[in-house]
Amino acid sequence: MTTDTHDIDIRLVVLDMAGTTVADGGLVEQAFAAAARHLDADPDSMLDHVRATMGESKISVFRHLFGDERLARRANAAFEEAYADLVDGGRIAALPGAREAIEELTEQGRTVVLTTGFARTTQDAILAALGWQDLVPLTLCPADAGGRGRPYPDMVLTAFLRTAAADGVRQIAVVGDTSYDMLSGVRAGAGVVAGVRTGAHDADTLRVAGATHVLDSVGRLPGLLAP
Numbered sequence: 242m243t244t245d246t247h248d249i250d251i252r253l254v255v256l257d258m259a260g261t262t263v264a265d266g267g268l269v270e271q272a273f274a275a276a277a278r279h280l281d282a283d284p285d286s287m288l289d290h291v292r293a294t295m296g297e298s299k300i301s302v303f304r305h306l307f308g309d310e311r312l313a314r315r316a317n318a319a320f321e322e323a324y325a326d327l328v329d330g331g332r333i334a335a336l337p338g339a340r341e342a343i344e345e346l347t348e349q350g351r352t353v354v355l356t357t358g359f360a361r362t363t364q365d366a367i368l369a370a371l372g373w374q375d376l377v378p379l380t381l382c383p384a385d386a387g388g389r390g391r392p393y394p395d396m397v398l399t400a401f402l403r404t405a406a407a408d409g410v411r412q413i414a415v416v417g418d419t420s421y422d423m424l425s426g427v428r429a430g431a432g433v434v435a436g437v438r439t440g441a442h443d444a445d446t447l448r449v450a451g452a453t454h455v456l457d458s459v460g461r462l463p464g465l466l467a468p
Contacts, residue, residue, distance in 0.1 A: 249432040251466050253406040254346050255397050257417035258357045260295070260440020262339040262459055263367060268327050269295065275323035276316045280307070295419045295441035298358045298383040298390025321363050328366045335371050336439055338460030343376055345463040352406035355380045356396045379404055391421035394429035401429070416462060418442060420450035427451035435462065 259265045273291050274284035287306050294302050299320055303313035327333070346353050354377060357364045361382045368374050379400060383390035386399040397415055407413055414433035415426025418440025426434035427450075435454040436447030444455045454465060 250412055251414045251433055252351055252408075252412045253401060253404060254351050254353045254414045254416065254462070254466075255400050255426075255431075256343070256353060256355050256459065257419070257422050257440075258355055258364070258367060259359075260418035261416060261422070261437050262336055262343070262355065263371070264334045264336050265440060266332065266334075268324060268332055272320050272324040272327065276303070276320035279319035280312060280316055282307075292441065294421065297392065297421050298388075299360070300383075301390060317360070321360050324359070324363055325366050328363075328370050331370075333367055333370050335373075336458065338458060340371075340373070340376065342460050342462055346466070347377075349463060349467065351466070352379075352404050353377045354400040354404065356400070357382050358390045360384065391417075391419075392424035392428065394425050397425055397429035397431065414462075414466065416459060418447075420446050423447055423450035423452045433466070435465065 256262055259269060270288060270291060277284035277287055290306060291302060300313060300317045303316040307313050307316060343353050359382060361384060364380060364382050368380065381396045381399055386395035389395045397413060401407060401410060401413060410430035411432040413429065413431040414435060415429065415431040416435045416437065418437050419442050423434050423436055434452055435456055436452040437456050437459050438444055439458050447455050456462060
């Protein structure tokens, strides 16, 4: 399904980070493996689920994998520490054209919000490593939206409420690289739900999850939304 964006006045753009605007390079899987080993678990037995649920709140993934709140919290803490170490080691980078796309969207008069399934400390570390602390007016993690991450629409709707940038949810564009990003946009009622092919899931998976558009990269987004 493809929506004609010229019929929709998109005022709020909710962008995912890892895999959409930020190069992942397998860092999420590496951090998950480190967390599993920290709990003496076999990471190989978990990776299929991790890949299928890319974009979901990480604590939710660990709750499913371990079935115990205490173990899930220990694993999540180990994951966040491992990912932070990778970020500190210079292993994080913006995807080509991502910053420029965000700046162009802003110049078009749109409000841009960055969202993630990571905890706030990890999100802040990524933003600092990229020099993006002041790039957008609002960044959100699941805890900022009541604790539920994707595929729930909570972060998208929190962006809508906190920015007051749009008159209705149809004026929102949700953009990400995973099926859960797409589902969160569909459930929020966003007018544009765009998948990008720079991350976890392929075009078919994104379309099945409800993508109205599939782009080669986020760099194509300003052109898609331009009048």
